[in-house]
Amino acid sequence: MGMKSEAFKLTEAVVNQIYENGLQFRTPEAITAVGTFRACVYLRAMAIWGIYLMLD
Numbered sequence: 001m002g003m004k005s006e007a008f009k010l011t012e013a014v015v016n017q018i019y020e021n022g023l024q025f026r027t028p029e030a031i032t033a034v035g036t037f038r039a040c041v042y043l044r045a046m047a048i049w050g051i052y053l054m055l056d
Contacts, residue, residue: 011051 018027021035029039 007051 017023017031021031021037023031023037023040026040028037031037
């Protein structure tokens with residue numbers, strides 16, 4: 001959609017949140033401001049793989 005730089009900024013923010021909170025293998029639905037999360041292993045959050053498919 002012509003927003004490649006915005007997509008990568010969003011991806012970077014998501015990856016940082018996941019790894020800073022120790023959730024590498026448990027993609028959560030949401031992470032709060034204090035680092036808690038809900039819906040561990042929430043599949044809709046896996047939409048980030050759409051970026052990979054776009055690049056592949």
